[in-house]
Amino acid sequence: MQTIVQIFKINEQRTGSKEGRAWAMQDAECALLDESGAIQQIGVLQLPKDMQGEKAPKPGVYMGSFSLRAGLRDRRIGAVLAGLTLIPNKAAQRPVGAS
Template identity: 45%
Template sequence: MAFSSIIEILKVGDIRSGVGKTGKPWQMQEAECILRDQDGGVVQVGVLDVPRDLIDNLRPGVYTASFTLSAHYQSRKIGAQLVALTPLPARAPVKPATSA
C-alpha cells in the first residue's frame, strides 16, 4: 500500500559514500524539504533520505512524493520509504489584493 504527500525540495545535499563494516560500499544523499498541505501551506520542515535510484538525479522543486512502509535493514523499525516523485506544475504567485 502506498500513500502520497506534497513536498518541496529546497536543497539536495552532496553524495556521501564509504565502505561498511562488512566491506560493502555504500552511498547516501539527503534533501532538505518542506512537507506541504493540499493548499500549499507549510506542515513541517525536515530531511528526506534520497533512494538509491534517485541519488544524483534529484533537483529542487515541488513534487507529489509516493511512499510505502517497510522495515529498516539494520534497526528493523518500520517507516516510510520514498518510492517515487512526480513533479507538480509551478503555481502562479498569489498577487496581493489592491484597494480601490
C-alpha cells in the same frame, strides 16, 4: 501513500565502505505541504538509490509516493520515498514561505 513535498536543496552524496560493502547515501532538505501549499513540517528526506547523484531531483514541488519498509538496523517499519512527480504549477503559484 502520497504527500506534497517541496525540495529546497539536495545535499552532497556521501559514500563509504563498511565491512567490505560499499554504500552511498544522499538526502534532500524539504518541507511537507498541505493541500493549500502551506508548510506543515520541515525536515530531511533520504533519497532512494535510483534518485541519487546525477539522477537526483531538482528543487521544486513534487507529489511524493511512499512505501513502508523495515529498517536494516532496528527493523522498525517506516515510510520511505518510492517516487516523485513534479507539480510545476505549485512551484510557480506560491513562493517559498508565503502564507
